[in-house]
Amino acid sequence: MSNRESHKRPDEFVEVPTLSFVNYDSYEKKIASMGSRNLLEYHEITKSRLEISEYCLKLLLDNFDNDVAFVAGLTGFLVQAKAALDSLCQEINLFYRLSIGLGREYPTETEELTAPQNLLVLSRRNVVLTKLIVQELGATNPWFATFKLLHASEGVHGHSRRLMSAGISPHNLEVGETKIPEFCAESLSKINRITEQCYDLMR
Numbered sequence: 709m710s711n712r713e714s715h716k717r718p719d720e721f722v723e724v725p726t727l728s729f730v731n732y733d734s735y736e737k738k739i740a741s742m743g744s745r746n747l748l749e750y751h752e753i754t755k756s757r758l759e760i761s762e763y764c765l766k767l768l769l770d771n772f773d774n775d776v777a778f779v780a781g782l783t784g785f786l787v788q789a790k791a792a793l794d795s796l797c798q799e800i801n802l803f804y805r806l807s808i809g810l811g812r813e814y815p816t817e818t819e820e821l822t823a824p825q826n827l828l829v830l831s832r833r834n835v836v837l838t839k840l841i842v843q844e845l846g847a848t849n850p851w852f853a854t855f856k857l858l859h860a861s862e863g864v865h866g867h868s869r870r871l872m873s874a875g876i877s878p879h880n881l882e883v884g885e886t887k888i889p890e891f892c893a894e895s896l897s898k899i900n901r902i903t904e905q906c907y908d909l910m911r
C-alpha cells in the first residue's frame with residue numbers, strides 16, 4: 709500500500725479555523741495612544757504568530773499523505789502557536805508593568821506569567837483577566853497541559869521524550885483521545901479565542 713493510500717485525508721472533517729482579530733484591532737488603537745513602541749511590536753508579533761500557525765496547520769492538512777511535510781507542518785504549528793501565547797503574555801507583562809524578566813531580550817513565557825507570584829501581581833491590576841489566564845492557561849487546564857506536552861516533545865527538540873516513536877506514523881498519533889489534526893485545529897481556535905478575550909479585558 710502506498711503512503712498516499714495509507715493515510716486518509718482529514719479535510720472533510722477538519723477545517724482550518726477562521727481567525728478573528730476584532731478585539732485585537734480595537735486594543736491596538738488603545739495602545740497606540742500610549743506611545744509604547746515595545747508593546748506595539750509584541751502586539752504585531754502575536755498576530756503574526758497566529759497567522760503563521762494558521763499557515764502551518766494548512767500545510768499539515770494539505771500534506772496528510774506526506775510524512776515529512778506533515779511533520780514539518782506540525783512542528784511549525786506547535787512552535788508558532790506556543791510563541792503566540794508567549795507573545796500575548798509579554799503584552800500583558802508590558803501593559804500592566806509586571807516587570808517579569810526585566811532587562812532581558814526574550815519575551816515572557818506563558819509558564820512565567822502563570823507562576824503564583826506573577827498571578828498575584830496581575831490580580832492587583834486586573835482580577836478578571838487573571839481568572840481567565842488561570843482558567844485557560846493554568847496548570848489544571850487539561851487542554852493546555854496536553855498542548856505543552858506535545859509542544860515539548862514534537863515542537864522543541866530535546867525538551868521531552870518524543871511521542872512519535874520509531875515505526876509509528878505521525879498521522880496515527882493521538883493526544884488524549886484526539887488525533888493530531890483535530891487537536892491542532894481546536895488549539896488554534898482556542899488560542900485565538902483566548903487572545904481576543906484578553907484584549908477585551910485589558911483596560
